[in-house]
Amino acid sequence: MALRFGADVSTAETGYGTVLLDQRRGQYFELNPTGTLIVRVLMAGGDEAAAADALVEEYDIDRARAEEDVAALVAELRTSGLAA
Template sequence: MSPRLHPDLTTADTEYGTVLLDQRDGRYWQLNPSAALIMRILTEGGDRDRAADTLLDAFDVDRDRALRDVDAVLAELTAAGLVVS
């Protein structure tokens, strides 16, 4: 099952990435463009490989780095309670 954003989150895209507002506690989270892209791919049903491939197309990174970034973003969003499985 793909991760999804917690239902109490509100998102807004900005020129610097995406801002998440956690309505449970009023905390804001700023995702840079690469993290925002990863979040969008994963929460729209894409898998780890698709997210990494999209990073490869959008940014100057190698595949190993892209996979590590996908794993790190997902782990941080999950640990913060912003995404659920």
Template sequence: MALRLSAGICTATTAYGTVLLDQHSGEYWELNPSGTLVVRTLLDGGDERDAVDALVAEFDIDRARATRDVLALTEQLRTCGLAS
């Protein structure tokens, strides 16, 4: 499923990954390069499988680990209200 950032959440690319900023609360979260790849893939219309494929290709990790990481990150983003 593609990912959508919640209203008031903006992103900024840094040398270390991506920062998500909640403009309403002023809170921010920093994503490392693998988190950035997952979020970018999903925001660009890809689904979880596409994000897993991207992680496996870019970081040479096994598919099971990549799947767990993608599901954990998307769950956390939704739980924190950053995405739907």
């Protein structure tokens, strides 16, 4: 499922990853390069399987671990109210 950030969430890519600003609460969150890759794939319309594929290809990690990482980040972004 594609990912969308809320209207009150601003993003900025940095040399290390991506910074998210929740303007409602004035809180910053930082995604490392792995999280940034996951978000890029999902924001481009890819699903969680495509994001896991991208992790396996880019970082040569185990498929099961990639799926866990994607699921965990998506759940955290949605639980925090940053993404739908």
